[in-house]
Amino acid sequence: MTPTTDSAAARARRIVALNTAYFQAKALQSAVELGLFELLADRSADVGQIRAELGVQHRLFKDFLDALTGLGLLDEQDGRYQAAPLAREFLLPGSPTYLGGTARQHARLHYHAWAQLTDALRDGKAKSAVAAQGQLAYPTQYEDLDRARQIMLHMDAHNGFTADELARAIDWSQYTSFVDVGGGRGNVASRIAAAHPHLRGAVFDLPALRPLFDELVAEAGTADRVAFHGGDFFATDLPEADVVIFGHVLPDWPVADRRELLRRAHKAVRPGGLVVLYDAMIDPDERDPEVLLQRINHTMIRDEAGAYSLQQARDYLVEAGFTVDRIAASDTITRDHFAIGVKSA
Numbered sequence: 225m226t227p228t229t230d231s232a233a234a235r236a237r238r239i240v241a242l243n244t245a246y247f248q249a250k251a252l253q254s255a256v257e258l259g260l261f262e263l264l265a266d267r268s269a270d271v272g273q274i275r276a277e278l279g280v281q282h283r284l285f286k287d288f289l290d291a292l293t294g295l296g297l298l299d300e301q302d303g304r305y306q307a308a309p310l311a312r313e314f315l316l317p318g319s320p321t322y323l324g325g326t327a328r329q330h331a332r333l334h335y336h337a338w339a340q341l342t343d344a345l346r347d348g349k350a351k352s353a354v355a356a357q358g359q360l361a362y363p364t365q366y367e368d369l370d371r372a373r374q375i376m377l378h379m380d381a382h383n384g385f386t387a388d389e390l391a392r393a394i395d396w397s398q399y400t401s402f403v404d405v406g407g408g409r410g411n412v413a414s415r416i417a418a419a420h421p422h423l424r425g426a427v428f429d430l431p432a433l434r435p436l437f438d439e440l441v442a443e444a445g446t447a448d449r450v451a452f453h454g455g456d457f458f459a460t461d462l463p464e465a466d467v468v469i470f471g472h473v474l475p476d477w478p479v480a481d482r483r484e485l486l487r488r489a490h491k492a493v494r495p496g497g498l499v500v501l502y503d504a505m506i507d508p509d510e511r512d513p514e515v516l517l518q519r520i521n522h523t524m525i526r527d528e529a530g531a532y533s534l535q536q537a538r539d540y541l542v543e544a545g546f547t548v549d550r551i552a553a554s555d556t557i558t559r560d561h562f563a564i565g566v567k568s569a
């Protein structure tokens with residue numbers, strides 16, 4: 225064993241840093257909730273101005289700003305603060321890579337679920353308000369359109385990177401149409417369509433999301449090439465297409481339902497076409513703690529939820545009648561894998 229030269233205090237600080245890592249998470253989430261980065265996007269301000277404009281009272285608010293500066297989210301010069309480039313890239317609403325929606329969702333939901341991790345490890349049950357609603361969770365959450373919009377911002381923070389990878393990973397010149405099943409408000413579909421102007425795309429998702437889809441495609445300029453089909457994917461036939469995509473959908477459902485969805489996909493894919501799954505699949509060789517904890521995160525929110533392995537992805541595709549084309553890792557936030565199956569011509 226290599227002898228360590230760290231002092232006992234330095235070694236102890238590594239444990240303390242782990243123990244208090246949530247301080248940093250909450251500092252980020254509160255800055256987003258307060259609207260700090262919007263305030264400092266295009267101008268600098270001193271602590272007094274920021275306090276007054278955000279209406280905050282905490283006596284150590286300057287320490288809060290300095291901590292965010294140390295974390296690389298603000299820049300400070302002569303006592304004036306402004307959003308750092310990293311915050312401008314990812315934490316300003318309207319940015320195509322906006323991550324503030326997922327910060328808010330973690331503050332609202334995930335943080336509270338993780339407070340009960342020990343219980344979840346003991347009893348194996350999810351610990352969120354969403355878990356109690358079971359399979360009615362999505363329609364129930366969409367009853368309030370603003371809440372649905374927040375949830376979409378959270379999903380889109382993750383799927384935007386995946387969409388861009390997917391736009392590159394497939395030779396789209398061979399296909400003319402695709403449908404993104406459980407495609408939310410159409411962020412992935414719209415990005416793929418924007419990258420490949422010859423494609424016509426569709427989103428199949430619950431009808432409540434149509435107004436949010438209409439907003440997104442109008443803003444992205446893809447409304448003439450991406451359509452919305454509202455329905456329950458267990459009850460309505462999926463629209464036919466050359467490529468059928470399921471992204472971050474299968475882990476929400478028990479295994480029998482996943483198989484049913486893939487059977488339905490096989491019916492919808494035109495001969496010679498593809499089914500594409502993207503998910504944070506279990507790779508038995510994975511050792512990165514961030515990836516491993518992200519996987520557990522899903523199970524903290526939903527009971528049915530379960531990541532599936534690379535081998536299970538292969539099995540789902542083959543059982544539904546597809547030939548496995550490839551299963552490949554991608555450079556996305558949750559290090560998703562793509563699993564691609566071909567329907568014989």
Ligand SMILES: C[S@@+](CC[C@H](N)C(=O)[O-])C[C@H]1O[C@@H](n2cnc3c(N)ncnc32)[C@H](O)[C@@H]1O
Pocket residue numbers: 362379380382383405406407408409428429430455456457458470471472473476
């Ligand atoms: C975890 S989200 C994934 C969204 C998106 N594909 C992504 O990668 O971010 C699951 C999606 O499945 C949709 N969904 C859930 N139940 C559904 C159902 N019965 N029929 C159609 N869509 C459904 C949800 O509305 C949501 O958009």
